Amino acid sequence: MNYSSLAIPRLSDFLFGVCPRPLTLKNGLVIGGGQVYPEINFTLDSMIITAESMPQVYEQYTQMITGVCDRAVELHAPGLVVEFELLPDLTLVPEWGAEVTKILRSTLDETEAKHGLKTGLRVTPNDIREFARPPLMRQGRYVEDMFRSFELCAEAGADMLAIESTGGKEIHDEAILNGDLPMSVFALGVLGSRDMAYLWERITEISRRCGVVPSGDSACGFANTAMVLAEQHFIPRVWAAVIRVLTVARSLVAFEHGAVGPNKDCAYEGPYIKAITGYPIALEGAEASVAHLSPIGNIAKAVPDLWSNESVQNVKLLGAMAPTVSVEQLIYATRLMNVASARGAKEAGMLRDWWVESDSHLDPQAYVLRPDVVLKISEEIIAEPTPYKRTRRSAFAALEVLRQANAAGELNLSKMENRWLERLSRAAEGLPEDEDEFIAGILPQVNRKKIALSEYGL
Amino acid sequence: MIIDDIKQAVIEGDATEVKKLVALALEQQVPAEEILKNGMISGMGEVGRLFEEGEYFVPEMLIAARAMQGGLGILRPVLVEQDVKSAGKVVLGTVKGDLHDIGKNLVGMMLEGAGFQIVDLGTDVSPEKFIEAIREHQPDIVGMSALLTTTMPNMDKTIKAFNEAGVRQSVKVMVGGAPVTKKYAGEIGADGFAPDANQATAEAKKLLVG
CATH class of the missing domain: 3.40.50.280 (Cobalamin-binding domain)
Incomplete structure (x- = not known):
């Protein structure tokens, strides 16, 4: 499957809660079929995970899922998706992650049976391949354990499988800090994309065999790392915005190799994926500030099909335990979206536009998530045939959009940000069209101690 | 003065210039400790100030840090010889x-x-x-x-x-x-x-x- 046209070409059809290819879970919950559902994610409070502490781990997860389900029932949530993002230790010992999956499944099933609340469970094993340094992407015990974790979690009751894969991250962190656009393009458009093709063939195969949904990936380790660094004023915001768009071609590879959505919540490239593929997406924004700050809290609400909190620690707040508080926030946010949708596409579009307008002029990272900008750039991306060429085109398109917005006064970039916009534009001009030429030019600059290039077929 | 030039070259992240100036300063018998503290560390201090005030981002700091490293490569043997302690x-x-x-x-x-x-x-x-x-x-x-x-x-x-x-x-x-x-x-x-x-x-x- 190679996408060459937009699944959602018209802005008026690009809305939250609806998509051309909705997903129906086994219990009938339809994602992207008209309603936006909360997708809650929670994690352990501070503790060390060992065989001895596993009873406490299971107890915490039982407490968290019970609190969340009870509150969802009390607030009349029309549906609920839970994401269980495995901590590294719970993937390193796949049986532990599977046991937690069983606990979550059991409570979700009980809630559904007792109260009729339709639920879904997404399970996201950790990309533990990074534990080998340099990471071995296609061989060794970490790869084997990671895929075993997918299988065991699927057998233990996951409805959907996902991952936040890290192929290319070995060199991308430095590219972010150095403001090195060609190296970022190499990490995402060449390394990451090759890894995604390998990974998603396997995840799709496991999913089909186990009867679960191969949902989606996220460029979190790339673009969200950049976003958080920009929030701390470590890197320019225009650079973080460009990296966001650079991740699109990479994340699209998952869908070209079997993923069917919903794309991961922390994948802010999701609107592009939805526009291109038509599959549903999860997103997160204001309610995800429990995990990280961002300048895109409202605009992220423009087109999601699941609305998430990223992840919250199991700590006590004045209201209740944090996961319970968090699910309440998500339920209220989605309630408003669903009321707007019920009124009609015009009203939903109005709410979408208010959210867009409230963020888009304040930060270039928000600007590149404007639905009209997403459609424009997505069209350019899929005009190219390969991940490298698409990533290269993403750079050109994102920079052009930002330059035009700045010139038109739709963005008010500082002197420093302007200097970086020019600098990145010059760097983009140097990207050759030919992938082999690009790779030959960049390889001498790659730190070979950090990456095993042979794992990427290089 | 050459120390000020070293400092400025660090601020501008000009590794070639830093190396050249450090070598020249050593030739002129400028004490290694002075080159380090009043030239390079002082330059990085200014880079840190620019960062704090939002004039620099980390990429600019890294370029300056690499320029300093270039100078240190030349200066380090002399610092060891003269028993100059790091911070x-x-x-x-x-x-x-x-x-x-x-x-x-x-x-x-x-x-x-x-x-x-x-x-x-x-x-x-x-x-x-x-x-x-x-x-x-x-x-x-x-x-x-x-x-x-x-x-x-x-x-x-x-x-x-x-x-x-x-x-x-x-x-x-x-x-x-x-x-x-x-x-x-x-x-x-x-x-x-x-x-x-x-x-x-x-x-x-x-x-x-x-």
């Missing part, structure tokens, strides 16, 4: 089970710019590896980083291991990372805490004075 030696690492290293790397870069000598142990560093590094490198400070709530407790374990190995008293321990708080640092018996990479240098200096 302090710091062993850095992300604790066991944690693979995040951007924050730690930024702390290392900023400390280096302030004249500290850095030994970076990388990520997923076990207590044993930290202890081995203390014995081998005899640092003034050990800096530990963690980004996960489930790896942060390994800071506590590592400090306890330092006590058991009898090396705790020989070093100051500094901790940081997203889930780490000053309160937690106090609870586990760390000597210092920095909420972000910006404040790590000031905290390290404070620890060595105190």
Whole structure:
């Protein structure tokens, strides 16, 4: 499957809660079929995970899922998706992650049976391949354990499988800090994309065999790392915005190799994926500030099909335990979206536009998530045939959009940000069209101690 | 004056110029310590100020840091010969089970710019590896980083291991990372805490004075 046209070409059809290819879970919950559902994610409070502490781990997860389900029932949530993002230790010992999956499944099933609340469970094993340094992407015990974790979690009751894969991250962190656009393009458009093709063939195969949904990936380790660094004023915001768009071609590879959505919540490239593929997406924004700050809290609400909190620690707040508080926030946010949708596409579009307008002029990272900008750039991306060429085109398109917005006064970039916009534009001009030429030019600059290039077929 | 030129070249991140000027200054018999402190460290101090005021981002700081490293490559043998001490030696690492290293790397870069000598142990560093590094490198400070709530407790374990190995008293321990708080640092018996990479240098200096 190679996408060459937009699944959602018209802005008026690009809305939250609806998509051309909705997903129906086994219990009938339809994602992207008209309603936006909360997708809650929670994690352990501070503790060390060992065989001895596993009873406490299971107890915490039982407490968290019970609190969340009870509150969802009390607030009349029309549906609920839970994401269980495995901590590294719970993937390193796949049986532990599977046991937690069983606990979550059991409570979700009980809630559904007792109260009729339709639920879904997404399970996201950790990309533990990074534990080998340099990471071995296609061989060794970490790869084997990671895929075993997918299988065991699927057998233990996951409805959907996902991952936040890290192929290319070995060199991308430095590219972010150095403001090195060609190296970022190499990490995402060449390394990451090759890894995604390998990974998603396997995840799709496991999913089909186990009867679960191969949902989606996220460029979190790339673009969200950049976003958080920009929030701390470590890197320019225009650079973080460009990296966001650079991740699109990479994340699209998952869908070209079997993923069917919903794309991961922390994948802010999701609107592009939805526009291109038509599959549903999860997103997160204001309610995800429990995990990280961002300048895109409202605009992220423009087109999601699941609305998430990223992840919250199991700590006590004045209201209740944090996961319970968090699910309440998500339920209220989605309630408003669903009321707007019920009124009609015009009203939903109005709410979408208010959210867009409230963020888009304040930060270039928000600007590149404007639905009209997403459609424009997505069209350019899929005009190219390969991940490298698409990533290269993403750079050109994102920079052009930002330059035009700045010139038109739709963005008010500082002197420093302007200097970086020019600098990145010059760097983009140097990207050759030919992938082999690009790779030959960049390889001498790659730190070979950090990456095993042979794992990427290089 | 050549010292001012070295400082300016560091601020501008011009590695070639820094190297050329440091070599020239040595030829002119300028004391190595003066080149280091009033030229390069002072230049990095100005870079830090520009960063604090939003005039520079990390990429510009890294370029300046690399320019300083270029100069240090020429200056280091002379500093050793003249027994010029660094601001302090710091062993850095992300604790066991944690693979995040951007924050730690930024702390290392900023400390280096302030004249500290850095030994970076990388990520997923076990207590044993930290202890081995203390014995081998005899640092003034050990800096530990963690980004996960489930790896942060390994800071506590590592400090306890330092006590058991009898090396705790020989070093100051500094901790940081997203889930780490000053309160937690106090609870586990760390000597210092920095909420972000910006404040790590000031905290390290404070620890060595105190």
